[in-house]
Amino acid sequence: xxIVLENxxxxxxxxxxxxxxxxxxxxxxxxxxxxxxxxxxLGPSGCGKSTTLYLICGLQNPTEGKIYxxxxxxxxxxxxNRGVGxxxxxxxxxxxxxxxxxxxxxxxxxxxxxxxxxxEMNERAMxxxxxxxxxxLMERKPAEMSGGQQQRVxxxxxxxxxxxxxxLDEPLSNLDARLRLQTRxxxxxxxxxxxxxxxxxxxxxxxxxxxxxxxxxxxxxVVNQIGKPQEVYDDPANQFVAQFLGTPQINMFSGRIGDxxxxxxxxxxMDINCDCGDTExxxxxxxxxxxxxxxGSLTCTLRNIEVMGRDISIVSKNDACxxxxxxxxxxxxxxxxSISGQVRFRLKAHKVYIFRPENGERIRFTER
Ligand code: ADP
Ligand code: MG
Numbered sequence: 001x002x003i004v005l006e007n008x009x010x011x012x013x014x015x016x017x018x019x020x021x022x023x024x025x026x027x028x029x030x031x032x033x034x035x036x037x038x039x040x041x042l043g044p045s046g047c048g049k050s051t052t053l054y055l056i057c058g059l060q061n062p063t064e065g066k067i068y069x070x071x072x073x074x075x076x077x078x079x080x081n082r083g084v085g086x087x088x089x090x091x092x093x094x095x096x097x098x099x100x101x102x103x104x105x106x107x108x109x110x111x112x113x114x115x116x117x118x119x120e121m122n123e124r125a126m127x128x129x130x131x132x133x134x135x136x137l138m139e140r141k142p143a144e145m146s147g148g149q150q151q152r153v154x155x156x157x158x159x160x161x162x163x164x165x166x167x168l169d170e171p172l173s174n175l176d177a178r179l180r181l182q183t184r185x186x187x188x189x190x191x192x193x194x195x196x197x198x199x200x201x202x203x204x205x206x207x208x209x210x211x212x213x214x215x216x217x218x219x220x221x222v223v224n225q226i227g228k229p230q231e232v233y234d235d236p237a238n239q240f241v242a243q244f245l246g247t248p249q250i251n252m253f254s255g256r257i258g259d260x261x262x263x264x265x266x267x268x269x270m271d272i273n274c275d276c277g278d279t280e281x282x283x284x285x286x287x288x289x290x291x292x293x294x295x296g297s298l299t300c301t302l303r304n305i306e307v308m309g310r311d312i313s314i315v316s317k318n319d320a321c322x323x324x325x326x327x328x329x330x331x332x333x334x335x336x337x338s339i340s341g342q343v344r345f346r347l348k349a350h351k352v353y354i355f356r357p358e359n360g361e362r363i364r365f366t367e368r
Pocket of ligand 1: 047
């Protein structure tokens with residue numbers, strides 16, 4: 001089922017104190033989450049991800065705007081009538097209940113025509129448990145399970161009512177690195193198998209990129225970009241999105257456009273066409289956008305070389321770089337033993353992005 005967000009806005013009024021400011025947690029969010037897709041809601045802490053999720057499920061009411069599930073306006077529908085499954089960061093299982101009892105719990109409160117017999121409930125619970133591959137641990141209490149297992153129980157509990165929409169709020173944050181990886185693949189598998197329209201909230205760009213059909217990048221309540229993960233990475237709308245996606249982070253240099261060229265510091269790194277006129281700019285270069293080339297036009301001072309198997313990371317310094325170090329990733333085929341002192345790079349045009357320093361807006365250009 002598709003979910004339509006129309007001008008969705010949530011303002012938390014300033015509390016008490018004079019001069020306190022209202023918080024616009026979600027600011028005119030417009031988007032249709034396509035049926036059966038997994039959408040990653042991504043952004044730094046405090047940007048309004050959880051609030052968006054709470055609005056979708058009805059735990060909070062919007063200040064303005066509407067929410068539709070399919071064609072139905074659910075803006076004023078209570079949470080329990082929306083058919084959503086919720087999973088939070090802290091698994092919030094009942095500690096005195098077994099895994100099975102935890103999963104059964106939402107079914108035991110069903111009323112009227114939705115009431116199930118004991119057998120039906122057990123069958124549904126076991127089905128959900130099998131889906132998240134936790135069916136052999138059904139007699140354990142939360143304290144007897146690992147974080148990953150507890151989170152699976154929480155997911156089974158969200159799935160057992162066969163929700164039309166699954167909402168996950170940083171569900172992997174409390175897991176260690178390996179489990180995080182495993183569980184995120186698991187969530188993707190379950191989402192694909194069930195075809196439930198899913199919104200997955202995270203501040204971890206790699207997590208969002210790896211499992212989402214579409215990502216939504218938010219900053220201070222405002223949606224900055226929506227697209228397929230690779231498209232957003234390759235074609236960021238602005239400086240914020242470019243810097244938020246990618247590890248290592250994009251390298252940011254101060255530079256300028258002048259005489260038909262793009263300059264980083266005093267070095268002309270590329271001949272370009274662009275209709276913005278001569279101006280100061282910020283130049284972003286992805287780590288994979290550098291090629292070691294003795295004829296290259298960007299000169300950096302080598303700091304160290306880290307060999308990572310297939311790739312090597314060349315860490316260097318450049319005065320125009322906005323961070324302490326320039327981090328590049330190049331193929332380990334090159335004769336890196338011979339690099340020392342100064343290292344010269346040629347830039348790959350499709351990995352270079354130009355922004356306006358005053359507001360981070362993207363300036364489009366073509367290489368000449
Ligand atoms: P995220 O989940 O992206 O970290 P949140 O949606 O939790 O961000 O919060 C967005 C903004 O709204 C933050 O500035 C936060 O302090 C504020 N906020 C969230 N919930 C409340 C609330 N109940 N009352 C007042 N302000 C809130
Ligand atoms: Mg949050």
